[in-house]
Amino acid sequence: xxxxxxxxSDDELEQLSTWPPEVPRSDLVAYFTLSLExxxxxxxxxxxxxxxxxxxxxxxxxxxxxxxxxxxxRPRRGRPVGGRPDRRRRATxxxxxxxxxxxxxxxxxxxxxxxxxxxxxxxxxxxxxxxxLTVRALEHDTPSVLFxxxxxQLRADRVVRPGLDRLMRAVSTARxxxxxxxxxxxxxxxxxxxxxxxxxxxxxxxxxxxxRLVWLNDGATSASAEWVKAEVAKLGYLVALGxxxxxxxxxxxxxxxxxxxxxxxxxxGPCGGWRQSAAIRSLLAALAAAHxxxxxxxxxxxxxVLAAPTASPRPGRRAPxxxxxxxxxxxxxLLDDILDVVLDPELDDAAVGAAVRxxxxxRLAGAARSADERPPRDGGHLELMExxxxxxxxxxxxxxxxxTFAASVAPSEVLDAVVLLQAMNAEGRRHVPDGAPxxxxxxxxxxxxxxxxxxxDENRFKHYWELCALLALRAGLRSGEIWVQGSRRYAxxxxxxxxxxxxxxxxxxxxxxxxxxxxxxERLAAIDxxxxxxxxxxxxxxxxxxxxxxxxxxxxxxxxxxLTAEVxxxxxxxxxxxxVARLPVVP
Numbered sequence: 001x002x003x004x005x006x007x008x009s010d011d012e013l014e015q016l017s018t019w020p021p022e023v024p025r026s027d028l029v030a031y032f033t034l035s036l037e038x039x040x041x042x043x044x045x046x047x048x049x050x051x052x053x054x055x056x057x058x059x060x061x062x063x064x065x066x067x068x069x070x071x072x073x074r075p076r077r078g079r080p081v082g083g084r085p086d087r088r089r090r091a092t093x094x095x096x097x098x099x100x101x102x103x104x105x106x107x108x109x110x111x112x113x114x115x116x117x118x119x120x121x122x123x124x125x126x127x128x129x130x131x132x133l134t135v136r137a138l139e140h141d142t143p144s145v146l147f148x149x150x151x152x153q154l155r156a157d158r159v160v161r162p163g164l165d166r167l168m169r170a171v172s173t174a175r176x177x178x179x180x181x182x183x184x185x186x187x188x189x190x191x192x193x194x195x196x197x198x199x200x201x202x203x204x205x206x207x208x209x210x211x212r213l214v215w216l217n218d219g220a221t222s223a224s225a226e227w228v229k230a231e232v233a234k235l236g237y238l239v240a241l242g243x244x245x246x247x248x249x250x251x252x253x254x255x256x257x258x259x260x261x262x263x264x265x266x267x268x269g270p271c272g273g274w275r276q277s278a279a280i281r282s283l284l285a286a287l288a289a290a291h292x293x294x295x296x297x298x299x300x301x302x303x304x305v306l307a308a309p310t311a312s313p314r315p316g317r318r319a320p321x322x323x324x325x326x327x328x329x330x331x332x333x334l335l336d337d338i339l340d341v342v343l344d345p346e347l348d349d350a351a352v353g354a355a356v357r358x359x360x361x362x363r364l365a366g367a368a369r370s371a372d373e374r375p376p377r378d379g380g381h382l383e384l385m386e387x388x389x390x391x392x393x394x395x396x397x398x399x400x401x402x403x404t405f406a407a408s409v410a411p412s413e414v415l416d417a418v419v420l421l422q423a424m425n426a427e428g429r430r431h432v433p434d435g436a437p438x439x440x441x442x443x444x445x446x447x448x449x450x451x452x453x454x455x456x457d458e459n460r461f462k463h464y465w466e467l468c469a470l471l472a473l474r475a476g477l478r479s480g481e482i483w484v485q486g487s488r489r490y491a492x493x494x495x496x497x498x499x500x501x502x503x504x505x506x507x508x509x510x511x512x513x514x515x516x517x518x519x520x521x522e523r524l525a526a527i528d529x530x531x532x533x534x535x536x537x538x539x540x541x542x543x544x545x546x547x548x549x550x551x552x553x554x555x556x557x558x559x560x561x562x563l564t565a566e567v568x569x570x571x572x573x574x575x576x577x578x579x580v581a582r583l584p585v586v587p
Contacts, residue, residue, distance in 0.1 A: 008144070008147070008164075008168075013164065016151075016164060017068065017069075017164065018068050019060070019064075019068055023063070027063060031059050031060075031062045031063035032056075032059035032063070034055060034058065034059070038055075038058060038115070041115055042054050042055050042058070049095050049096045049099065049100065050096070050100070050108070052096060053096035053100065053105075053108060054108055054111070054112060057108065057109065057112045058112050058115065058116060061112055061113065061116050061118060061160070062116060064161075065151065065154060065155040065160070065161045066160055066161035067109055067112070067160075113160055116158075117158060118158045118159065118160055119157075119158065119159050119160065120159075120160050121154070121159050121160060121161070121162040125157075125159050126170070128157075129150065129153065129154070129159075129170060130170055130173065130174060132150075132153060133146060133149075133150055133170060133171060133173075133174035134174045134177045134178055134181070136149055136174070137171075137174045137175045137177070137178035138178045138181060138182065138252050139252045141175060141178070141179075143168070143171055143172070143175065146171045146174065146175070147167065147168060147171050150167060150170070150171060151167075182251060185251060186251070186284065188247075189246060189247065189248075189284060194241075194242070197241050198283050198284075200212060201213045201283060201286075201287075202283070212237075213283075213286060215234070216234055216237075216238070216286075216290045216294070217290065219297060220297060220301055223301055223304035223305050223308075224305060225305060225391065225394045225395035227301055228298065228301045228302060228305055228395040228398065228399060229394075229395055229398050231294055231297050231298045231301060232298060232398045232399060232401075232402045234290075234294050235291070235294050235295065235298060235402050235403075236402065238287065238290060238291045238294065239291075241287060243287040243288055243290065243291040244291050244486050246284060246287060246288045246291075248284060248285060248288055251285070291486060292486060292487065292488050293488075295403065295484060295486045295487045295488075295490075296487050296488055296489040296490065298399060298402065298403065299399075299403070299477060299484055299487065299489070299490050300489075302395070302396070302399045302474070303474050303477065303478070305395060306392065306396070306470060306471070306474055307474070330366075330367065331367050334359070334363060334364070334367050337359055338356055338359070341355040341356055341359075342356075382445050382448050382464060382467060382468070383448065385467050386448075386460070386463050386464060386467060389463045389467070392466075392467065392470065396466075396470055397425040400418070400421060400422045400425060401422065401425060401426070403484050403485075404484065404485040404486070405418055405419075405473070405482050405483070405484060405485075406482070406483055406484075406485060406492065407476075407481060407482055407483075408480055408481055408482070408483055408492060408493050408494060409481055412476075412481065412482070413437040413439050413440040414440045414469075414472045414473060414476045414481065414482060415476075415482060416437045417436070417437045417440055417468075417469040417472065417473075418469060418473050418482070420433075420436055420437070420469075421466060421469050421470075430459070430462065431458045431459075431461075431462055432458075432461060432462050432465050432466075436465065438465070440468070440469075440472050441465075441468045441472070442468070442472075445464070445468050448464045449461055449464045449465060449468075452464055477490055480493040543558070549561050
C-alpha cells in the first residue's frame, strides 16, 4: 500500500517524482551552471550522450534533492538545460533516456552523488532522520508538515531523497513514537482522581447547564463586582482540581497549543479511554491555560472595578461630589463677574477692589468656604470611595483571598500592607493593628487618615487605610512592582530577563553579537564620548545657525522650532486605514 498517497494528492506526488514542467531562469543559473571543475569531470567521460546525462543529473540533484527516474528533463517549452533548442541536443537527450541501460544509469547516479558531495540515505542516515523527525513530531502532529520538513532536512544534510513511500512511513513511525513519548511524560499527572475530574470536565453539569470546560472559557461581559466574584469562583474550582500545580513543562509548548476534539461523553476505562488519544493532553493543557487566563482576568476586572466603583452610597451618606456639584454653577457665575471687573482696563487697582466688593458682601461670603469645606488635595476621590466602601468590600476580599502576590523589589511596604490586609480579612479584624505600614500611603491621602485618627474614629481609619492599600496594590500591579503567581500578564518582570545563573554562560555570546564592551565602565565611557564629541558638537554647530532648527537665547536657554507638518499621500492614508481596519482590537 502506498502510504504517501494517503497524505499527498496526485498532483503533489507527481511534482515530487518528476522534473518540473518549467524551471525559472534564476534557478537555471544557480543550479545548472557547471563550474570549471565540474565541466572537466563531465568531459572525462566518453561520448556526448553520457556527458549530457551526467551534467543534467548533477544539476538536478542540487535543484531537486534527488534524480527522477526519467534521467533527462524535457521542459514544457522545449528548451533544454544549458543550451538552445536545437534538434541535435534534443536527440542526444532522447538517446540517453532510451539507449542507456539501468545498470549504467545507477553507476552514473552513484558517480554524480559522489561528485556533488552528497550521501545516499543508508542505515545511518535513516537513524539520524528518524530521531530528527521524532523531535519535530513532539512539537506538532501534522503529517504533511512533517513530510515537508523531512524533505528540507535531507537537502540541508545533502542526503539524496529516498522514495516517497519510505519517507512517509518514517514520518508515520516518528508520529507513533512521539505519541508514546508524550503519554509517558503525562503518566505522572494522570492519577485516577485526576482522570475522574477530566471526565467531569466534558459532560454537562446540571447546575450550570453546560460542561465545566465551557463554563471556564466563558469570559466576563462587564466590569462589575458580580463578574469579579464569578471569576474568583472559577479560580477556586481550578485550584481544587490542582490546575495550578500541573507540571506540563515536559510537553513542548507547540504541542500544548494544539486542540484536538475530545468526546462529548466519557468512555469506559481510565480517563474515559482517552489515555491513548491526544484529547487527554489537550484537556490537561486546557486546565493549565484556563488557570493562567482566569488569574489574569481576575486581576484585570479588579483593576477596572476598583477604578470606577458604581454602587450607590450607604443609606444616610451623601457623596461629597454631589454637594460640590450643587454649588458649582453659583461659584462659576460669581467668578465670571469678578473676571469682568478685574480685566476692565478702565479701572485702576482701587476701583477694581471697590467694584469687587460692590458685587455684594453676602454673595462673596456665601461663595467662600472654610478650610474644612474645601476639597482635599485628591479632589475628594478617597472620600468618595469611602462613601461606597461597602461596594469595594463586596469583591476586594474575594480577590485578595484567591490570589498570591509577590514583590519584584525588596523590601516592599505595599506587599507588606497587602499581606496584612489578607490576614485581617481571614481573621475578621475590624481595626488596623498598631505598627501597620503607612509609608506606602501617598501624601495626598494622609490627611484623611490623620483626621480620622485624631477624631478617634478607628472604623473610618480602617476604611481609609484599606482603600489606600488596594489603590497601592493596583498601582503596583500596573507598574510591575507587585506581581501575581500563576499569571502571564502580571508575571514577575524578572521572568522576561535572562536568569542570573544562566547569564555568565551566555554573556560572551551576547556581548559578541551586540558589540557591547565587557564592563559598564567602558560602556559609560563610550556613551560619554558619543555625547561629548558627536552629539554635543553637532548641537553646538546647529545652534549657531540663525536659520537652524534649534537656537540658544541670551540666557543660554535652548529653543526648538516647530516641526513642519508631513503631508501624506491620500493613497498612503487609504492603505494605512485598510491595514488598521484588519488588525485585531487589543484590550
